[in-house]
Amino acid sequence: MRCVSSDVIDALARRIDLGKLTADQFIRLLETLHMLGTVEAGVELRGLSTETLADVVRRASKEQLKALAAHPELRRVFLDEIFRRMSDHFLPEKAKYSSVVVTWRFSGGDGDGGFDRFQTVIEDGLCASGADLGREPDTTITVAADDFFRMATGNAAVAAMFVTGKVRVKGEYAPAVRFSSYFDLPKPA
DSSP: OOOOOHHHHHHHHHHSOGGGSOHHHHHHHHHHHHHHHHTTOSOOGGGSOHHHHHHHHHHSOHHHHHHHHHOHHHHHHHHHHHHHHHGGGBOGGGSTTOOEEEEEEEETOSSGGGEEEEEEEEETTEEEEEEOOOOOOSEEEEEEHHHHHHHHTTOSOHHHHHHTTSEEEEEOHHHHHHGGGGBOOOOOO
């Protein structure tokens, strides 16, 4: 079956009043969209544009985002989507003289020590991101998944999250502080 166009899925996502949904209803909606993608029904979460994905995160309540972060399958889907899209929003001209390996640790995961782990490697003007790429990190950033969803979609002030301790850094601190400047963070629709 062919995939429904991104415009149709984006329009659907924008029309849903997330404020009227409980956290459980929000999760059921996302589970349904994910299931439709899994059975190749032509509708899938991956079909959302980055701007619409950012808008969904912006409109979701803290309780909805916490429920998303607590859902093992949907949490992984959203993390995978964000890391899959990173290279699309990478600004090579901002990082042309940078070489950094950032390991991300998301508490509440099912990986080693209760963390989901991803890596972002920036070198030679290129960006690669995904599940642990096996590189030795220069910097390790630990953050709750729901806070990361907000950060990565331009819905949270990154500097404020460092100051308030929502983001913890191990290793070189400077790359963690500069990291967001290497990307064109999405603007919610």
